[in-house]
Amino acid sequence: MRKIVALLMILVVMGSFLFAAGKTEAPAADTPVTIKVANYAILESGYEPFWKGVKTGFEAKYPNITIEWVTAPYGEIVNQVVNMAGGGNIVDVLFGEIDWVPGLVDAGLAAPVKDILPAAFLNDFYPDVLKSFEVGGTPYGVPLYVSPYVLYYNMDLFKQAGLDPQKPPKTYDEMLAYAAKLSLLKDANGNKVYAFGQTTASVPVSGASLNAMVFNFGGQVLDAQGKLAVDNQGFKDAFAMLQLLDSKGYNPQNAKLKDLRNLFALGQLAMYYDQSWGFNGIKSINPNAKDFTASAEPLKGGAGTGESLLQAHCFILMDNGKTQTAAVSKFVEYVISEEVLSSYLRDLTPAYPAKKSMAAMESVANNGILKGASPAAGRVRVQTFIPKISALNLELASLAQAVTVGKQDVASSIEKFKTTATVKISQ
């Protein structure tokens, strides 16, 4: 009898756990809520204090909402979020890159932001910027800030090479003339100075940067329907330029963006393309970098007008029921505000605000680092989103490596790229 009673009690307790695990809907306004925010930046020392401050400030303002960080390194955070979701534990917010959006939409994780955020808040974003987050005409993410790929250059090295640091190159031809002089320099330790840096490493972000370079030349990678469309002069010119840069020894081979930031910070790289927030990486290596760093617009090449690709750090939202989305909405509105982002954009991450009401922010208007590149903010092109964008970006990086370290012919490498990339994005 005792055994039967014990068994029944165990069943009752287990049953109560099971029912407790179900979702609850529409509780009272002051019901405590915990939102799970996946954020790789918490693990990066340069950004950790900011995000800790966000948590403290937000929880003080909304005492019934608690932020629970879900962390993993940059390269693993998407897998972490997907694995958790596979186990039924879906995070509420993911802080990440714009390029992660299509994959998460395809996976059925990202929710339309219009379903979660108020219209008044969304209407404040620049329409073109929000359009960059659209899949099938619906935006699936909101940017904290945006940037095209900007050209950072070292004013001290320009002076040493007899160049005017106030007149950065505007075209690829001008850049090559500058590079001829800059490449003759050595740093204080006698090390070679690279004239121009364009990332070509085997990581998706290098592919995105190469895509921006194709835009510089007036070319395209995908058409409006998301089909591969590389039979254009701009695409060929961009990779021919990469080959030329490599043959002259101007571009550090196979470098990741972080490698370029490192070389730039140490005075071994005169100019390079980066997202504007890459300056935080430079500064963390050399705190004096602000004294010699300036930015310029992306270069014009061939028939191109120096257009670039919009990059953004954004929030990708997931729908875990009304209680959660209401709290998420408050969190997103809290973070993407002048109050929170002003010091961040001034002290940590130079970038352009995505909201109209933040355009006149002192930290952006008077940002010396971004001043030179500011006109480029209006010359960004929207890349068509496809679910396999990361795979395509990796193929672009492989193409760049084929024509540089692989010493292969540009035309035949592009043909091989077309075959592989078509298969990859169609699967």
Place this chain on the structure above:
Amino acid sequence: MKTKQLSRHRSDTYFSLFLDLPAILLTVSFIIVPIVDSVIKSFQTFGLKNIISKKPGIWNNFANYLYLLKTDEFGNATMHTFSFVLWIVVVQFVLAMLLALILNSNIKGARFMRSIMMTPWVVPTVISALIWMWLFQPQYGLLKYLVSVVTGGRVSEFAILNNPATALAGVGIAALWKQIPLMTLLLLAGLQNVPHDISEAAMIDGAGKVRRFFSIILPYLSPVIKVSLSMAIIENFKQFPLFWTMTGGGPNNATTTLAVLSYREAFVGMNLGAGAAITTLWMGMMIVVIFLYNKAFRIQDMQ
């Protein structure tokens, strides 16, 4: 009496099965089921949306396998994997045997060397990769400096991981540094069990060092060699962290092995079905290699 013995035998069998049960359950749950699941998924259209929505994959008429044939990536990755395994295992065995023979001799400091020799083995693989990346760093790495000094400044831009012709060797050096200590230790343990009296008898009969090594030491070491080589083959066949950390499969796909390719397909391309197809073929190849290897050793044992 006989019935009692039979009954006892049966109960012993049940008891041993009962003792084996945890191991069987763990093996089935964490090895057999995932392998079978992966093989099934290799025949399906299966992406992240299936994981999230918990919908099963859809049979796709071998589309994942046909997809692998549409480009030369799978063939190249297979070639890179086999060439990496072959040269690493051969070089590793030769160097580990040399080290084991040295440590087995009565040289001074052998004990100390044995202790510090294990350091690379205990260093996590990703950390090893990072250490070697710094040594190979193209602008200020130690290797670049040494090559420049040795060549009298004629080769001043040596970057082993940036050249498609040398990148595989670069990763191989890191793999050797990490793996040689364990193989040395295993071979050393085997050497210490070779009976001295037989070796001494051969020496009295006039056998030289080389003859004794090939006719006495190697045959006695055969079981240890078999285990250590098979461990090395498996370890390098499935090598992933060194490649992913040091080169990401580049430059120009020169270090894209089957491990890298399957990861790229599954977790960058988000095509889990194609990733599973690669791992299924990869597993099949590994089984064939180990089967042939075991067969070769069995023939040798019989001889």
